[in-house]
Amino acid sequence: MAQFVDRRLNPRDKSLGNRQRFLRRVRSEVKRAVDKAVAERSIADVAKGGSVSIPSDGIDEPQFHLSRESGEREFVLPGNKEFVAGDTIDKPKKGGGGGGGREAGSGRGEDPFSFALTEAEFLDILFEDLELPDLVKTSLRDAKAKEYRRAGFSSDGTTPNLAVLRTMRVSMGRRLALRRPTAGEVQKLEEELEALRAQPGSDVAERQRIVHLVREIERLKRRQRAIPFIDPIDVRYSRFSPVLVPRAKAVMFCLMDVSASMGEREKELAKRFFILLHLFLKRKYERVDIVFIRHTDEAAEVDEQEFFYGRETGGTVVSTALKEMLTIREARYPVADWNVYCAQASDGDNSGSDSRECVALLMQAILPLAQYYAYIEIADEDSPRDFGGKELWRAYAGLKEAAPNFAMARVAGRSDIYPVFRKLFSKPAAKGAAP
């Protein structure tokens, strides 16, 4: 007799373990592929996961095969339409007559292995060993907040924490166990006594009954007094214990110079950097707010559309943006609840006196309360990499040593963004190695 089994509801992902083993094995190749994808794709699509190709070198499973390049072999094919015994046929270019022949040689001629990564896998790899500098340290110090969480009940506490339901439950249990007379029982006897007393002319039995009832009521009431309705031992309080929770909120300030010197290219590069930072923060924190502040010679908070695509002309006074940021921070994002990240993008033009003011602002007001401050300077495409930097770069250069949570980098082209991002946010060891 046949058995029919419906397996459709069985747990899924039976091969998840094998998939993870596979991904671990190809980690470095997948990483390279992901890096490449980040460089090539439009950044809005970066996080979508999807297909990656890796060279099949590291994951081929070698076996012995017979060579097609030596000896002789005979085989049979179907579909002969023109040949008779003794004919000769020119060999096809590759793979002999058998079709589907494999190219011999170094083994590098094989197709790359492509497969799909889920979004989570993709981002995990993308952000692997990217850690905000000293995040561990800061999180031990102040990135965590004390939060009181429910932790059952206790028998002592303060009145506001009284757990009424639990208290009544305990009290009821005690009353039942000790057989405390209920109000109803007493009331019933009292009603009976009332009725007997109201009756005119009572006989002996009734009088005896009255005496009995009076005694009984007296006894029950005594017992009620002896066994209180709510005893101090019944009282329960909700207990709360302090738990250290990481602050789950972050605010990201995007500062950008939108003066005439910042063209489409510069803005687009800055945008990529901001989006990458946002993506990164979104993974780290439950909630991420973004504040866009653009500035020319005066600064304003704008929405994203306006930030990237709005047209504005004017001079360049960077410190206005920093001041605006401080005001907004002060008004909306208390340091106790929010992790503050700042990213500033500029082409580096500023006046010397204002740059000095910026440095002062950063040192005194911003860097002490920000988790991280990143400055990227958008360089000309053809400017040499070792170019000394513009006005703002030179002014900020001193900050790098003074403040560990300050980082700066120069970006010249689209493919620079990600390496720079990595450099800025790489683990301390890697950062130490960077210039």
Place this chain on the structure above:
Amino acid sequence: MTASLEATHALHPGGRLLFDGAEWDFQTVRRVYDAIETIARDELGLDLFPNQIEIISAEQMLDAYSSVGMPLMYAHWSYGKRFARDEALYRKGYTALAYEIVINSNPCISYCMEENTMAMQTLVIAHAAFGHNHFFKSNYLFQQWTDPTGILDYLDFAKRYVASCEERYGVEAVERTIDAAHALMGQGVFRYPRARKLSLAEYERVRRERLEREAHEYRDLWRTVPGAKPAEEAPGALDEDARERKRNLRLPEENLLYFLEKNSPKLRVWQRELLRIVRNVAQYFYPQRQTKLMNEGCATFVHYTIVNRLYDKGLISEGALLEILMSHANVVAQFDYTDPRFSGFNPYALGFAMMQDIRRICETPTDEDRAWFPDIAGRSDWPAVLRDVWANYRDESFVRQFLSPRLIRQFRMFALADKANDSKVRVQAIHDAEGYRRVRSTLADSYDVAANEPDLQVVDGDLIGDRPLVLRLTRRNGVGLADIGKDATLRHIRWLWGYEVRVEEAAG
């Protein structure tokens, strides 16, 4: 519920349709199963393991793919790789999934996809749960080499054992060993039944007999015969050493995994067990590799015959029959060698054609058939003939025995000879009277699994000294090892053996 089910049941012989429309449910599937079973047992005389039919989703089908079709398998990254590739192909729509997977186990487990229509489920059940099932149970190779009752328990053991090794020795160490073992899977099977191991008592008896014979034949006089120079004793003694050594290692040995498992100087106990697991899995699948053509031919023939009988009996509608025949036609399509879709002989096409042909030879033989197949031509009981074929042949012997001139003509087969250093391929034989036998034997050779794999044997291994391991590759027709994978595989052998490994080549 049961009552109504039985009521519908009773209606079968009356010619009511078993189902109508595309949707399936378990009741209908069971009704169809029962109808198929009647035909399979009574008309075809199939011998079956109990069936277990499991309905699975597409995702589970992909899971099953990646673990070589088994319901459970030990963990290894290569299965993850297979899953990743199959999934990518499937999601992009490059490949469709199989309608079913069937497992050679007792009970015989068949997976049917939930997406199948009722007509497709009918086809799939007839194909897998009856065709393959019968073949697994009756074919001599499976009987000789596989243990369908124990395989699932064994895989369960293997899975747990590998997991416990990973826990104790680390995932990487386990992976390293299994990687190496997988590389030798092709050289990890016994191709012939092995001599029974002698018990200690028997061994002692044989040894005594040998000593007695030596004593009996001993002639001290031979020592005095001139010409036996003492100097020649040294190489002779060495030779004797080597022979003794080889005898102790039971060399030559073609099962490399077995040899390494038993004799590698460096492997630890758990690594030997891993080698054994891989070897057992390889051995379990070896009969399937040798009977792909017959197995699919048998299953396709069975489903084709059964579905037509269902229609004849008025149990399925014309629409359902047409749907089934359309899938059937896709499955048995054989492309010409010039077609871009060509990838060798389609085992479904050739297997099915040969089974149909055997039935035809039994039922309506021509003079040619009588000359070529005197044993079966005109036999009235074609099911018995086919059952006998299914039980006693493998692809190679099956083609050698039963490929008829008619089919050679129908497929327009021609045999070619390809010399590596020639720029041209020579046509050896075509579908004419002079060519039939040559085409047939050439095709049969190409189904000989062992002959199409490198003939590698361990011929010497020294457990003392610098411990070199010597493999001999016998070049058949001058064909050597391909460069692809050769060095990497040798590295794996070296790692398993722990010392130098040499490959000698010898003409075959």
